[in-house]
Amino acid sequence: MRIAIENAAIATVDGEEAGTEYARGHVVIDDNVIEAVGDGAAPGAVDRRIDASGCLVTPGFVNTHHHLYQWATRGYAQQSTLFEWLTELYPVWSGIDEEITHAAAVAGLVRLARTGATTAADHHYLIPRDGGDVFAATVEAARQVGVRLHGVRGSMDRGESDGGLPPDDIVETLDGALRGTAEAIDRFHDPSPQARVRIAVGPCSPFSVSLDLMREAAKLARDKGVRLHTHLAETLDEERQCLAEHGCTPAELADRLGWLGPDVWFAHGIHFADDAVKRLGETGTGVAHCPSSNLRLAAGIARVQDLVHAGCPVGLGVDGSASNEDGGLGIELRQAVYLARLKNGPHSATARDGLWLATRGGARCLGREDEIGSLEPGKQADLAVWRLDTLAHAGIADPVAALVLGPLPPLKLLLVGGTPVVEDDEIRTVDETAAATALRAASGRLRR
Template sequence: MRIVVEDAAVSTVDEVGTEYGAGHVIINDGVIERVGPGPAPDLGPVDRRVDGRDCLATPGLINTHHHLYQWATRGLAQQADLFQWLTTLYPIWARIDGEITHAAATAGLARLALTGCTTAADHHYVFPSGKGDLLAAVVEAAGAVGIRLHAVRGSMDRGQSRGGLPPDSIVETMDGALAGTEEAIDSYHDASPEAMVRVAVGPCSPFSVSPELMSAAMELARYKGVRLHTHLAETVDEEEQCRAEFGCTPAEYAEKLGWLGHDVWLAHGIHLSDGAVRRFGDSGTGVAHCPTSNARLGAGIARVRDLTGAGAPVGLGVDGAASNEDGGLGAELRWATYLARLRGGPEALTARDALRLATIGGARCLGRQEELGSLEAGKQADVALWRLDGVEHAGIADPVAALVFGTLPPLALLLVGGQTVVEDNEIRTVSTVDTADALRVASARLVEVAG
């Protein structure tokens, strides 16, 4: 199927930042065939023409860190810091099952799609015994919504009896966690360029995972040829605990365990020394920057400009909806820009820098920069077409500034591999009414059971 988008402003986010005031994108069988200025040339039969006037075409946005199951527990622990928030919610999460997880994941992924997201990394690390195949529930939800999923099979083996934060009832044994992770890779991981599902290995964090599991998970991931992900350097409390237990900072601890490298991306990375920033850059270790969640929990502001300047891949993450009730990715462009400027002044991050974080930066974190993250011939046809003709954006001559600084525009079209997921700002793959109803039922049941 050949699709032609014409007369749109185009921000390709390629290596040199090519943009067209009025240009075209041609898609053929799910792959970008051509991007250029002016009207589209005649390359043969066209199945669909899309009028892009008053629109901006960008790559689909990439969410590098999420916890979709948390859509069922939004609005709780409203004034808590990270450790208080976790200890409040862990006992509730211990009651999740496949039905609740599917409802929450469907709602979360639908919300992401409606805010321009075409690829999402979901870090699922809660696996209560006897509650069904929760990872399968997330994979099924992603298939229904139609966006790409990087399923991070998480794990925890360090409960409260071993000095961890989660209750013992919610953690796995090391052998059980490794077996479940290997099964997930064998069942779902697709290494092909057009893959809709990939799997990564993701022990949760240093305060809920033993050093032994961290090391064994790393070995498993590298044996299987998949990527590694965990939380790191999110709060001052984490650093204090890490120094007390291991005699080093979280970044130093990760390095000692072999958890730095081009196949690793870490969530948050807020509290990093100058030396850690350099080591991340030198090793190609990625960071999922989650500005809204960090602000909601009062965790701090990541050193995004320093990290990118050092050469570290940095992408944007929504994080769990229990610490970011908005749950959309598009708004994170503005949050990332403004928080960077609070830290480093008005030149710390530009609108185009923010768009790069949300696209090619995220693709680098996930190891998919050759396939996703920019509008270039040969890449997968993940395209967001934003409408800029409303009163909210009238008078902003720079379309990228309108996208980043203004109200998030409605989507004229969102394509994933050339397939329509959103059109005229409505999701076309699932019913939002049914999705909302299922989420309400799941949330009420979870709170009732947990309470």
Template sequence: MRTVIEGAAVFAVDRGSTEHDTGYVIINHGVIEAVGAGSAPDKGPVDRRIDGRGCLVTPGLVNTHHHLYQWATRGLAQQSDLFNWLTTLYPVWAGLDEEVTEAAATAGLVRLAETGATTVADHHYVFPQGAGDPFTAVVSAAHRVGVRLHAVRGSMDRGRSHGGLPPDSIVEDTDDALHGTEVAIERYHDPAPEAMVRVAVGPCSPFSVSPELMKGAAELARRKGVRLHTHLAETLDEERQCQAEYGCTPAEYADRTGWLGDDVWLAHGIHLSDDAVSRLGRTGTGVAHCPTSNARLGAGIARVRDLIEAGAPVGLGVDGAASNEDGGLGVELRAATYLARLRGGPDALTARAALWLGTMGGARCLGRQDEIGSLEPGKQADLALWRLDGIEHAGIADPVAALVFGALPPVRLLLVGGKTVVEDGTIRTVSDVDTATALRRASFRLARRAEANR
């Protein structure tokens, strides 16, 4: 199908930061054919023509860190820091199964799509005994919703009996974790430019994973040619534990275990020294910045501007909905801007820089900067058309400022590979009513299981 969007403001997020007050985007067979100012040229038949007046068209947003299963456990541990939050919720997550995971993942992906996300990196690391195949459940949910998925096959091999935080019932043997990860890569990873599913290797964190698993996972990822993802430097508790156990900072530990490089992106990266920031920049190691989750848990404010200036790729992440009950990606544009300014002053992050983080920054973290993240000919037709003609944005002349600083606009149209996923603010690929019903049932079942096992 050949689609033309015209009459909209355009922010391409390309190398030239191209903007058009009034412009067009032409899509042909799922790929961007042309982007320009004024009216679209007549270059052949058009199957669908969209009047974008009153709207802003941007690349689809890229979510670089999430835990979709957590949509079934929102609203818990409301006054906890990270370690206490985890120890409260791990026993609840011990009741996860394939059905609950798919219901939670579907709901989370719907929310992400309705807030502008076309690509989602999900880090699933909880595999309770007898839970079926929750990893496949996430892949299935993404297929039905219609967004691109970077499925991070996570793992933990360090339960409470070995000094970790999670119960032993939800961790894996080291060899089993590596085998399960390799199976996931072989079954689901697609390296093609238009891929809807890619797989990454993702041991959870230094405090729930052994050094053997960290090293083995890095070796596996590089042997298979896939990317690596883990949590790092999220809290001061993590810093203290890493110093006590390994005699180094989390960033130094990552370096020792083979976890720095341009095929790695790290979640959070809050508590980084000047040397660590420089090291991430030199190695091209990415950071998934999760402003709302970091604030919800009181973890701290990441050094986003410093990381960018050092040359490290930085994208935005929503993180699990249990530490970010909103669960939307568009709102993270404003959250990232405000937290950066709390740390570095009013010029620390502009509206356009925030939108870059949410698009091209995220694409760089996932190694897809040549395929998605900007509106350029030859790239995948992943884009969001935002409505700015309501009272919430009336009088804001700058459409990018309206998107970032104003109320999150309704998504007039969300396309993934040229296919409609959201239209007029509503998901079109699945039933939002059925999705909400399934999530309520899954949350109820999970809560009852946790109560029964106390």
């Protein structure tokens, strides 16, 4: 179908900053691709015209870091640091299986879609020995909900007996981790521009994997032509452990192991020294900024502005819902702006900076800037139509400020590749009540 969305404010995010904006413009979609964006009414004949008066159209949001399985364990370890939180939750997570993972992933992806996300990177590093095909369960959940998935096949091979944090019964062998990762790539990865599923390689973190796994995982990813992802520089505890074990910071260790480059993005990246920020920028290494999770665990405030100015791709991430019970991406735009201002003053970040991080910045992190992340002809038709005509946003003249700084608006429409996933603020692809029921049952079974 050829669809025209008209009479809306439009933020295209087609530049390094906010990009072109229209006070009352149109977006034309032909099948799954954006055909035209401009001022005024859409020219030519179309199959469907959507009157978006009182709305703002933006690119769909890109979530660059998540752990969907954690939707089954929200509310645990409420006053913990990261290491304390992991110590409490690892034994609980050892009970996840295919059914629990699928229920949690469906629920998490519905929440993401309801808050404007059209693409989600999910880092699944927990592979219980008797849990079934948990990675495939997440891929299937994304297919059902209808959002794009960057499935990061994670791994851990360093259990408690080797000085790691996770219990031994939920880690893999080195060979098993590499074999499982290669199988996931061969089975699910789609390199095409319109891909709904792509796979990345993701050893969990320097304190839960061996150096051999980090090295071999990087080699595997580059042999297969896929991206690399891991947690890095999230807490000072991690830095102290890295200095004690390896005599260097996490960023220096990543550099030694071949883990810097334009095909790599790190989760969190809070505690980077000046030389590390410069090195990440020089190599084009990305960072997924997770404001709410960082606040929940009191991990610190990432140097987002410094990273961006150094040339580092930076996007937004929700992180696992066990450390961010909201689970939606929409709130992260405001959190990112406010944290930047808290760290660097009120002039350091604007509402449009928040929108850029959630769209174009996220697409750049995932290596998809040519395909998604902005409203430009030839890109995939991933977009959100936000209603700003309710009481919650009445009187805010700047639509981008209303979206980012105000309460998250209801969605009139969310399209992924031109296909409606949310309409009139309701998910259209799955039964939301059934998803909540399944999640409740899965969470209860895991808790027991």
